[in-house]
Amino acid sequence: MEFSKKDTAVAKGVAILFLIAYHCFSSADRLNGCDVSFFPISQDLAFAIFESMNICVGMFAFLSAYGLTRTLRYKHPQLDASAGEYMEFVTKRIISLEAAFFIPFVIGVSVSFFVTGKTPHGSGASAVLNLIFDMFGVSAFFNTPTMIGTWWYMSFALLIIVLIPFTVALHKKFGALCIVPYLVVPVLLFPDFLKGSNLTNMTRWLLTIPLGVVFADYGILEKLRSVSVCKNKILGRLIKFAVLTLLLAFLFVLRRTSWCTEKFFYCISSILPVFFVYYLYEFVSDIPVVSTVLGFFGRHSSNIFFLHTFVRAVWFPKFTYSFRYAIVIFLFMTASSLAMSFGVEGIKKLVRWDSAVKKATKKILNHQSKLLASYK
Numbered sequence: 001m002e003f004s005k006k007d008t009a010v011a012k013g014v015a016i017l018f019l020i021a022y023h024c025f026s027s028a029d030r031l032n033g034c035d036v037s038f039f040p041i042s043q044d045l046a047f048a049i050f051e052s053m054n055i056c057v058g059m060f061a062f063l064s065a066y067g068l069t070r071t072l073r074y075k076h077p078q079l080d081a082s083a084g085e086y087m088e089f090v091t092k093r094i095i096s097l098e099a100a101f102f103i104p105f106v107i108g109v110s111v112s113f114f115v116t117g118k119t120p121h122g123s124g125a126s127a128v129l130n131l132i133f134d135m136f137g138v139s140a141f142f143n144t145p146t147m148i149g150t151w152w153y154m155s156f157a158l159l160i161i162v163l164i165p166f167t168v169a170l171h172k173k174f175g176a177l178c179i180v181p182y183l184v185v186p187v188l189l190f191p192d193f194l195k196g197s198n199l200t201n202m203t204r205w206l207l208t209i210p211l212g213v214v215f216a217d218y219g220i221l222e223k224l225r226s227v228s229v230c231k232n233k234i235l236g237r238l239i240k241f242a243v244l245t246l247l248l249a250f251l252f253v254l255r256r257t258s259w260c261t262e263k264f265f266y267c268i269s270s271i272l273p274v275f276f277v278y279y280l281y282e283f284v285s286d287i288p289v290v291s292t293v294l295g296f297f298g299r300h301s302s303n304i305f306f307l308h309t310f311v312r313a314v315w316f317p318k319f320t321y322s323f324r325y326a327i328v329i330f331l332f333m334t335a336s337s338l339a340m341s342f343g344v345e346g347i348k349k350l351v352r353w354d355s356a357v358k359k360a361t362k363k364i365l366n367h368q369s370k371l372l373a374s375y376k
Contacts, residue, residue, distance in 0.1 A: 001225060001226060002219075002222060003219075003221045003222060003281055006285070006291070007280075007281050007285045008063055008066075008298070009294070009295035009299055010280060010284060010285045010291050010294045010295050010298060011063060011277045011280050011281070011298065012059075012060070012063060012297075012298030012299075012301040013293070013294030013295055013296065013297035013298035014059075014284075014294055014298075015059040015063075015298075015301065016297055016298065016300075016301040016304050017294075017297060017334065018053035018054075018055070018056035018059075019053070019056045019057075019304075019305065019308070020304070020308055020330065020333050020337065021053050021330055022053040022054050022056065023308070023309055023312065023313075024050070024312060024320075024326075024329060024330060024333055025038070025046060025047070025326055025329075025330075026047060026050040026051040026053070027051065028043075028047070031321055032318060032320075032321050034318070034322070034324070035324065036321060036324060036325070036326055036329065037324055037325050037326065039325070046326065048256065052252055052255070052256065055269070055272050055276060056273070057153065058204075058205045058208050058269060058270055058272065058273030058274070059276060059277055060153070060301075060305075061156065061205045061208040061212075061273075062208040062211060062212045062215075062273055062274050062277060063212070063277065064157060064160050064161075064212070065160055065208060065209045065211070065212025065216075066212040066213075066215055066216045067212075067216075068093065068160070068161065068164045068212075069164065069168060069212060069216035069217060070216045071089075072089065072164070072168060073216065073217060078172075079168050079172045079217065080172070081165075084369075084372055086165040087368065087372070088365055088368070088369075090161055090162060090165060091364065091365060091368060092361060092365065093161045094158060094161055095357065095361050096357070096361075097137070097154075097157055097158065097161065098136060098137065099353070099357040100302050100303075101137055101154060101306060102135070103344050103347055103348065104303060104306035104307050104344055105135055105147075105306070107307065107340075107343075107344070108147055108148060108306070108307060108310055109131075109134075109147055111310070111315065112147060112310060112314050112315070115315050119147060120146070121134065121145050129144075134146050134147055134151065137151065137154025137155055137158060138154075138155055138158065139151065139152070139154075139155065140154075140156070140201065140202055141155050148309050148310060148313065148314065149309070150305070150309045152201045152202070155202065156202055156205070160209055163209055164209070164213070167209055167210050167213045170210075171214060175214075176214050176218075178210045178213060178214065179207070179210040181210075182206055182207050182209065182210050183207070183267075186203065186206070199265065199266060199269075203266075204266065204269055205270060205273075206266075206270075207266065207267065207269075207270035208270045208274065211270060211271075211274050212274075215274070221277075221278055224278055224282070225282050227240075229243075240282070241283060244279055244282065247275070248276065248279055251268065251271070251272045251275060252272065255268050255269065297338075300338060300341040303340065303345070304337040304338065304341050307337065307340045307341070307344075308336075308337040308340075311333060311336050311340075312333060320332065
């Protein structure tokens with residue numbers, strides 16, 4: 001019953017497909033001036049549905065915090081890692097993230113420069129600095145130009161890694177109350193923080209971090225799935241499916257209301273993706289073929305995330321939307337994104353990237369260990 005790597009891959013698979021659809025069809029501005037058919041539904045309804053799919057960002061954030069906490073629990077069952085162990089943990093995770101980003105970054109920048117003859121990083125010394133910030137995924141921290149807008153998430157992913165030790169320490173001392181600082185502190189600093197209009201990419205999903213820690217340590221996903229509503233298993237599953245599906249639909253609708261946008265958008269925007277991850281774990285993870293396909297996309301989700309936007313926004317915008325029908329455009333985007341991911345993995349094998357990263361990680365950790373020892 002454990003929420004396993006397979007279940008995580010399934011949830012990531014859904015999230016990355018949502019992300020592709022969201023970036024392609026969530027507003028008229030994303031259609032590049034093309035006439036796109038959403039048959040059999042209206043364009044306005046399509047925009048509303050696809051805009052709601054941006055919960056995929058919260059899903060990725062929650063799964064990251066959840067996975068990081070589970071990794072810590074595996075090595076330190078009492079979550080009692082020392083400061084040095086926490087530092088080693090954070091360093092390894094940052095190196096792993098940066099290594100996963102580097103090759104897609106080089107591909108994105110070089111191909112874009114070949115296609116457009118320029119980059120958004122500016123000129124002169126500032127361009128070099130902006131390029132370095134972008135390469136390490138910290139542009140969102142410094143508000144500097146980035147090659148593609150979706151790369152802001154790199155900064156948030158780094159923030160999650162850095163915040164996990166602090167959040168775990170709070171959780172160890174105060175339990176589920178570790179969520180409170182993520183609610184109280186922002187509101188004290190910014191009274192209207194809970195409003196959707198006042199949230200940025202870097203603040204909108206913060207609450208998923210303590211939720212990931214709490215769910216991972218208490219095994220909440222597994223406990224929820226183990227709940228049986230009646231003795232008859234088939235009837236119990238049907239009742240559970242009906243109730244949870246209605247609740248999921250309610251949360252999606254609630255999130256789009258002006259009342260939620262003005263008062264509780266921050267909370268609902270994190271609760272909904274967490275609930276959806278649980279919903280997938282409850283009803284989708286064990287479906288043959290479907291779970292296999294979704295898990296496959298989940299394992300390629302990082303590469304797809306890093307590169308998919310280039311296809312529709314930079315390299316082939318008119319060609320992408322020339323297919324006219326949304327479903328065909330989506331299939332083209334999915335296939336091309338997956339092909340690029342295969343390419344990235346092929347390059348990694350060719351240059352023995354994983355082996356090089358392991359060696360570099362070992363050297364960096366050894367140097368870090370010696371540095372820490374010199375201060376003791």
